[in-house]
Amino acid sequence: MIEIRDLKKTFGTHMAVDGISLSIKKGSVFGILGPNGAGKTTMMKVIVGLDRPTSGSVRIDGRDPAVRQTRESIGFMPESPSFYDHLTGLEFLTFCGSLFHTQAMKHHEYLDLLKRVGIFEAKDAPICTYSKGMRQRLAFAQAIVNDPAYLFLDEPLDGLDPIGRRELKSIITALQKKGTTIVFNSHILFDTEELCDEIGILHHGSLLYSGPIEAFTKGQPLEERFVSVIQHLS
Ligand SMILES: Nc1ncnc2c1ncn2[C@@H]1O[C@H](COP(=O)(O)OP(=O)(O)O)[C@@H](O)[C@H]1O
Ligand SMILES: [Mg+2]
Incomplete structure (x- = not known):
């Protein structure tokens, strides 16, 4: 369970996250x-413990996200992932896996993970030769290298072709089936609609809505409803 209470994050005088309270149930797929x-990336960084809140609190299974025990149960794919470009995909993933104490993965498990995300053929090529889609796939792989109970994905499907999107979405669905709690944001609302149980809508750092998709869309396609609500406020 993720519990967010009156969360605020300011940059100078700018309030990027303005008093958000939200609960995300264990095992759900939650779309931001x-x-x-609007503050989506800022909120996600604070939830995973990469950034500290200005005020308010985040608890994951009752614990602060910044403590090691919590971090070991978290996977995070940033919006603009950067890599050690001279490493190969396999070297980078092995390095990421070695940062976790709990379960040291075996060599064949790294290979399996690279197969799962569709970049096995490029495993021995330096990352600087990877396309945008391949980098997204590698970033996704590093986010799940520790088999996290909580997975946070910031625009995970950005830059992927339709086949790549479909493949990563099927991994997300498989992870959900085995009980992983997944929080992600995407501008492709078709994907959000397909994957999420619940959504939260942010606007100028405040939460306009949180809950089941159907209670928000009331029979309309999500994108249409979302655009009309945001336009109405602008
Ligand atoms: N490190 C930072 N320093 C100053 N302003 C920031 C920083 N990070 C984000 N912001 C500002 O906070 C607001 C929310 O940004 P962000 O969380 O990236 O939004 P979103 O992910 O919804 O597009 C924006 O106005 C952005 O310019
Ligand atoms: Mg963002």
Whole structure:
């Protein structure tokens, strides 16, 4: 269970996250929606413990996200992943896996993970030769290298072709089936609609809505409803 209480994050005088309270149930797939600059990335970084809140609190299974025990149960795929470009995909993933104390993965498990995300053939090529889609796939692989109970994905499907999107979505669905709690944001609301049980809508750092998709859309396609709500506020 993720419990967010009156969370605020300011940058100078700018309030990027403005008093959000939200509970995300264990085992759910939760979609964060909002226009550019709404505070989605900032909120996610604070939830995973990469950034500290200005005020308010985040608890994951009752614990602070910044403590090691919590971090070991978290996977995070950042919005603009950067790599050690001179490493190969396999070397990078092995390095990421070695950072976790709990379960040291075996060599063949890294190979399996690279197969699962569809970049096995490029495993021995330096990352600087990877396309945008391949980098997204590698970033996704590092986010699940520790088999996290809580997986946070910031625009995971950005830059992927339709086949790549479908493949990563099927991994997300498989992870959900085995009980992983997944929080992600995407501007492709078709994907959000397909994958999520619940959504939260951010606008200027505030939560406009949180709950089941159907209670928000009331029979309309999610994208249409979302655009009309945001336009109405602008
Ligand atoms: N490190 C930072 N320093 C200053 N302002 C920031 C920083 N990170 C984000 N912001 C500002 O906070 C607001 C929310 O940004 P962000 O969380 O990236 O939005 P989103 O992910 O929804 O597009 C934006 O106005 C952005 O310019
Ligand atoms: Mg963002």
